[in-house]
Amino acid sequence: MTTCKLKINLYGEAWKLNQLLLTKDQKIKFEVIAQRMKQPLEEVIIDPYFYYLLKSKAILSDEDLAGNCIEGLLNTPKNQIEIWYRNRKVQKLKCNDLKEELVLFPLYNTTIQKMKPCLEKGLYV
Numbered sequence: 001m002t003t004c005k006l007k008i009n010l011y012g013e014a015w016k017l018n019q020l021l022l023t024k025d026q027k028i029k030f031e032v033i034a035q036r037m038k039q040p041l042e043e044v045i046i047d048p049y050f051y052y053l054l055k056s057k058a059i060l061s062d063e064d065l066a067g068n069c070i071e072g073l074l075n076t077p078k079n080q081i082e083i084w085y086r087n088r089k090v091q092k093l094k095c096n097d098l099k100e101e102l103v104l105f106p107l108y109n110t111t112i113q114k115m116k117p118c119l120e121k122g123l124y125v
Contacts, residue, residue, distance in 0.1 A: 005086055012079025016071040018062065020045070020123045026065075029054075046125060062125050 044050040
């Protein structure tokens with residue numbers, strides 16, 4: 001049985017919203033370091049020096065913290081999507097090419113979903 005390799009590359013500007021899920025012990029430890037840095041926790045959580053002061057081999061940046069993440073590609077003219085199949089570029093397209101507004105027959109079987117994330121109380125990066 002052979003495996004088929006499908007690879008999709010996204011180039012351009014993107015966005016990412018990460019809700020951090022901290023334990024009580026983590027939050028207390030983080031707030032102590034934030035007080036030592038004389039800044040609020042919301043600001044030091046994105047500061048690389050904060051993670052140096054944390055001295056944890058398991059947590060080197062905010063990406064190592066547990067949380068819920070939503071991300072996507074912005075619809076700007078410079079953004080593009082490449083589809084590779086078995087190490088060959090099959091298709092190169094823009095985000096607008098996925099919309100089926102100006103074509104007689106749909107080119108791709110896609111659904112475009114605009115969503116508003118429901119933001120619960122928490123710490124977001």
